[in-house]
Amino acid sequence: KNQVEQSPQSLIILEGKNCTLQCNYTVSPFSNLRWYKQDTGRGPVSLTIMTFSENTKSNGRYTATLDADTKQSSLHITASQLSDSASYICVVSEFINTGTASKLTFGTGTRLQVTL
Amino acid sequence: NAGVTQTPKFRILKIGQSMTLQCTQDMNHNYMYWYRQDPGMGLKLIYYSVGAGITDKGEVPNGYNVSRSTTEDFPLRLELAAPSQTSVYFCASTVGQGDNSPLHFGNGTRLTVT
Numbered sequence: 001k002n003q004v005e006q007s008p009q010s011l012i013i014l015e016g017k018n019c020t021l022q023c024n025y026t027v028s029p030f031s032n033l034r035w036y037k038q039d040t041g042r043g044p045v046s047l048t049i050m051t052f053s054e055n056t057k058s059n060g061r062y063t064a065t066l067d068a069d070t071k072q073s074s075l076h077i078t079a080s081q082l083s084d085s086a087s088y089i090c091v092v093s094e095f096i097n098t099g100t101a102s103k104l105t106f107g108t109g110t111r112l113q114v115t116l
Numbered sequence: 117n118a119g120v121t122q123t124p125k126f127r128i129l130k131i132g133q134s135m136t137l138q139c140t141q142d143m144n145h146n147y148m149y150w151y152r153q154d155p156g157m158g159l160k161l162i163y164y165s166v167g168a169g170i171t172d173k174g175e176v177p178n179g180y181n182v183s184r185s186t187t188e189d190f191p192l193r194l195e196l197a198a199p200s201q202t203s204v205y206f207c208a209s210t211v212g213q214g215d216n217s218p219l220h221f222g223n224g225t226r227l228t229v230t
Contacts, residue, residue: 004158032216043120043206043221044159051216089158104219106158 002027004092004107012113017080021110023073023090031095031102035064035075038087038109047075047088080114087111117142122207122222129197129229137192137225139207147212148190149219150174150182152203159206165190166212197229 004025013019025033032051036044048057048064050073056065061078077084087109094103123138141148146167151159161174165184179201181193190209194201204226208219 034218036219041223043208043223044219045221046218049216049218104161106160108156108158 002092002094002105004090004105006088006090006107006110008110009108010111010113012115013080015080015082015114015116019077019080019112021075021077021088021090021112023075023107025071025073025090025092025105027071027092027094027105029095030068030071031093033064033066033073034091034093034104035062035073036089036091038089040086044089077112080112082114082116085112085114119143120207120209120220120222122205122225124225125223126226127228129194129227131197131199131229133197134193134195135197135227137194137205137207137227139190139192139222140188141190141207141209141220142188143209143211143220144187145209145211145220146187147210147217148184149208149210150180150190150192151206151208152176153206153224154203162192162205194227199229201227202229203227 007022034049035047038044050066063076066073089109090107120141149164150162153159160176163182165171171182204224206224208221210217
């Protein structure tokens with residue numbers, strides 16, 4: 001069964017500090033891995049999408065890494081801000097035939113709180 | 117562009133009632149999806165559509181129906197509401213050209229069935 005596991009479940013850090021969120025998956029065959037940010041009461045917003053051949057991808061202060069061999073990904077947040085407080089969801093896409101909707105497996109998310 | 121718009125934002129239903137959750141997008145995306153998000157669980161796919169007139173079941177379709185008469189609109193219908201359908205519902209869309217397109221989500225409908 002395809003699974004996506006995220007750790008930690010929740011995290012509290014001081015503003016200005018860095019943090020790293022983890023994602024392990026068992027989805028096969030693998031197509032791509034995505035990170036989304038979900039603010040409370042809002043829909044998820046895409047941060048990055050990485051394919052098999054990409055090891056790292058950045059979006060501002062967010063840097064995602066992917067190790068397709070060990071089936072692990074991380075999301076590193078640099079110099080955190082109060083506005084980074086949100087849930088971060090790891091999503092892995094299973095390869096289906098071209099023209100068919102992707103089959104996505106969602107993690108349960110890491111809830112990050114950035115405090116003063 | 118407004119992106120993906122969902123209405124209503126909140127709704128309380130009694131058991132056995134029916135309702136339609138509305139979803140519209142203005143990005144001319146072919147692919148549209150309905151997900152539900154329950155506490156402590158990852159999003160689960162209810163139904164999806166790859167274009168007007170085409171719909172298909174996702175992981176958890178029981179108790180729901182959809183239609184896709186236009187590219188823009190993808191309403192989700194609950195016929196006989198049950199407490200198990202208490203959840204937050206998200207509509208999403210994507211270009212669909214290739215697998216590396218990000219999903220664009222609406223801000224959700226929070227539904228309570230009592």
